[in-house]
Amino acid sequence: MSVELPLWRALTGYRILTLGYALALFVLAYRDYDHPLGAAAYMGVLTLWTALTWNRxxxxxxxxxxxxxxxxxxxxxGILLTPAVDSAERIASGAATLPSIWAGGAVLGLAIKGGWRWxxxxxxxxAAANLVERGGPARDTVHNVLLVWVSSIAIGYxxxxxxxxERTLARALRIEAATRxxxxLARDIHDSVLQVxxxxxxxxxALGGEAAELGRLAGEQEIALRTLVTGGPRPAPHEQPGDGAARPVPPAPREGPRDLDALxxxxxxxxxxxxxxxxxxxxxxxxxAELAAAVGAALDNVRKHAGEGARAWILLEEEPDGVLVTVRDDGPGIPEGRLAAAEREGRLGAALSIRGxxxxxGGSAEWISVPGQGTEVELRLPHPAGGSADSGANGARGAGS
Incomplete structure (x- = not known):
């Protein structure tokens, strides 16, 4: 909903309520007007105008x-017509003009539509019309004029x-959607093209000969593709590209709940x-499917960083508030700061395939690692609010370490 829509609704109510107030003042002072029929004619026009244009x-x-x-x-x-139908004594004593505070609605409409300048x-x-109607800058008139002037400009601003x-927020939402x-797409590329x-x-x-040249070209294309999908800095030339061995891809999602244990x-x-x-x-x-793919990415990291001979353990637990999957290995562990550095270098395994x-x-990912004692990755996916395991995880969030 637009941020200014409530203001338009408030203006609609203001015009109707202030019309009722102006009519009440007119009825109470009807006998005091010099030309009550002329005043009644204007009030009739004002009432008809408000009724016909309330939806505008x-x-x-x-x-x-x-x-x-x-x-x-x-x-x-209405303001300028007041001296023609009302008595000079009533005007001098500060009696309300014919439209009274209804006139403020016209100014508020300009403020909401065009801002403080309008x-x-x-x-x-x-203000000028009120001063002409009163015949000079009387104290109460100046007070009311300044009140309308300051309040309308403040509302316009x-x-x-x-x-x-609102425009800034809309741009931020578009950027966030594009980034997601x-x-x-980067995760999908990481799970397929980059792995291959x-x-x-x-x-x-390893094979050497012509295969080595093919491998070199594949490595260059991997680096270029990483730079494209991350928009980050190009990895240093001496670094070897690659995130790990190819791994099984979970079955494509289908309608209805899936058994995470089977995946x-x-x-x-x-x-x-x-x-x-x-x-x-x-x-x-x-x-x-996304949680199973994140587990596969964690196993890829085990193969790459802990070596082909490293062992890994996957533990699936269902908790009262969600699902916890732990991937643990007996490798050398991750040096402090290595995950942040890998993300800056365009290594997508942890940054996108797991945490993303x-x-x-709606969740998070946590890595717990002690050098020399292996690494543990915790992926937590809570159940939807008020739901259970059987209701799926449409509102779930993940956590990993």
Whole structure:
């Protein structure tokens, strides 16, 4: 909802309420007017105008410049007509003009539609009309004029600031959406193209000959692709590209809940031990697939950083408030600051394939590592608010370390 929509609704109510107030003042002072029929004629026009145009101030599209000019003209006409129908004694004593505070609605419409500059013009014209009607700068008239002038300009300025903030927020949301889509595509590339290029580069180097040249080209393309999808700095030339061996890809999501235990079980094999609760752990299809892919990315990091001979353990636990998957290895551990450095260098395993996936589900990822004692990655996916494991994880969030 637009930030200025409540202001338009308030203006609609203001015009109706102030019309009632102006009519009440007129009825109570009817016998005191010098020309009550002339005053009654204007009040009839004011009532009809308000009734026919009440929906013109419900939104900026219908509240045009022409309407605002006509609305202000009706207010100014009523103020300047007051000396012709009312007695000089009543005017001198500070009696209200024919439109009374209804005239403030015309100025507020200018403030909401055009900001403080339009408000300044409208309030200045109303102030001048009030001074002409009173015949001079009486104390109470000056007080009311200044009140309308300052308040309308302040409201106009607030509207301009609110609109600027709304535009800034809209731009930020568009940038965030584009960034999330970029990260999603980067994760998909990391899980497929980059893995294959890294494997070709390693195998080609190991085979030598023409295969080594093919491996070198694959490595260059991997570096270029990493730079493209991350928008970050190009890795140093002496560094070897690649994030790890290729790994199984979880089945594509489908409608309905998925059993996370069934998705994680295929990761078990030589060097990888999997332990589950023995009962289905049901999550929404998309959430289950993303969590399984994050586990696969964590195993890739084990193969790369801990070596092919390292052992890994996957533990799936269902907790009262969510699901916890722990991936632990017996490798050398991660030096302090290495994860942040890897993200800056364009290494996408931890930054996107793990942390990014769980963040998009509303959660986080945590790495616990002591040099020489291996690394433990915790991925936590809470159940939806008020839900359970059986209801899926549409509102879940992930945590990993």
């Amino acid at each position: 101030v419900t939104g900026p599209e219908r509240c045009t410049r022409r309407f605002l000019a006509a609305d202000l003209t009706v207010a100014l006409t 408000a300044a013009v409208g309030s200045t014209l109303v 607030i509207v301009e600031v609110a609109r600027a903030s 889509e970029r990260e999603r 290029l890294a494997m070709v580069q390693r195998r080609g180097t 994680l079980a295929p990761y078990a094999g030589a060097g990888v031990t999997y332990s589950g609760p023995g009962t289905p752990v049901l999550l929404a299809a998309g959430a289950a 996936r769980l963040r998009d589900l």
